[in-house]
Amino acid sequence: MRTGTLRLSGITKSYGDRRVLDDVSFEVAPGRLTGFVGGNGAGKTTTMRIVLGLLSSDAGTVTIGDAPLDPDDRRRFGYMPEERGLYPKMKVLEQIVYLARLHGFDKADATERAKALLDELGLGERLDDTIESLSLGNQQRAQVAASLVHDPEVLILDEPFSGLDPLAVDVVAGVLQSAAAQGASVLFSSHQLDVVERLCDDLVILAGGTIRAAGSRDALRAEHASARYELRASTDAGWVQAEPGVAVIDFEGGYALFEADSDEAAQRVLRGAVERGEVARFAPVHPTLAEIFKEVIQ
Structure with missing residues (x-):
């Protein structure tokens, strides 16, 4: 290949x-x-x-x-479809060994590979159980093994x-x-x-x-990040609310989450925090995947 x-x-x-x-x-x-x-x-x-x-x-x-x-x-290629495709009446080990042999492994190698993979997936004690007797979650693990057994x-x-x-x-x-x-x-x-x-x-x-x-x-x-910052300091962060160019989203004690309209405004907050005491964290807040997903599909 x-x-x-x-x-x-x-x-x-x-x-x-x-x-x-x-x-x-x-x-x-x-x-x-x-x-x-x-x-x-x-x-x-x-x-x-x-x-x-x-x-x-x-x-x-x-x-x-x-x-x-x-x-x-x-x-x-290894492929795992969304719909489960294993033979329900076959035993777990028998099923995975069979699939490995379809890819050209001899019986000994196929068995060794299947046992190691099933053990890694937490199915080492279910080798002689039928696929249909497994929970849906364990059937899913077996399906993953089927997609991986031929390396x-x-x-x-x-x-x-x-x-x-x-x-x-x-x-x-x-x-x-x-x-x-x-x-x-x-x-x-x-x-x-x-x-x-x-x-x-x-x-x-x-x-x-x-x-x-x-x-x-x-x-x-980074591409979808807004100008949002997180501050964790040793002193009360309420003063951040009065800073020009800054919109505080949340604060409690020494914690503040805020948006800044410029890098200069953000750095001014950092300087103010350092002047007031110890700063444990000051960093931009990156969006979660869920936030990016919502933004790009609108």
């Missing part, structure tokens, strides 16, 4: 008169986790299926390492955290981070914006079939 950045360029897709994707372009780089977010019907699943070759686009290209994807490339170089997951409790979210997140650390390109969609914000290196926001924002998480937070 060719290695390199997975790149979507100008992807367009229509069903009859309804255009569901319009000039969708973004990248998924090796070794990085790319969060793919958007409301229901935004076009996320359609985009993923086009990347996987399950749907054809009306226009645009999907490449890896600057060359068009071919069937050999896609065999090195894919590109991993595409549609809502991998759906139905998981906070502990299970942390377990699955750790497994995905490990895959990226080993060089995989990871694209995952989720409605849980707090999880995406914590986990992703890069972010793509899709609404109405168009890209509304794309880039690294930190760059997008």
Whole structure:
């Protein structure tokens, strides 16, 4: 398989008169986790299926390492659909071993890989249970194992955290981070914006079939930041309310959250706080992913 950045360029897709994707372009780089977010019907699943070759686009290209994807490339992909697709009557270990063998691993290697991955996902004691006997959260973990057991170089997951409790979210997140650390390109969609914000290196926001924002998480937070600052000082911060060019949003004791109409106004507040006592923190406040999402889809 060719290695390199997975790149979507100008992807367009229509069903009859309804255009569901319009000039969708973004990248998924090796070794990085790319969060793919958007409301229901935004076009996320359609985009993923086009990347996987399950749907054809009306226009645009999907490449890896600057060359068009071919069937050999896609065999090195891992995919987790939103709808569960495992065989309910099969035992957990048997199912994951079977999928590894479909990718060319012999029985011994497939069993070793499956056991290690299931143990990492917290299913080490459920190997001989049937898929249908598992809780929905544990079925989700097994589905993650199915997408990873053949050590894919590109991993595409549609809502991998759906139905998981906070502990299970942390377990699955750790497994995905490990895959990226080993060089995989990871694209995952989720409605849980707090999880995406914590986990992703890069972010793509899709609404109405168009890209509304794309880039690294930190760059997008900086791009959409307002002139909002947080002050934590040893003395009462009520005086900030009287500063010209400053609008206090919240304050209590030595804490103040405010917006400044210029860098000079912000620095004046900092100087005033230093003159009055010890400053524990003074920093710009970056927007959350939820705030960015609301801003760009309006």
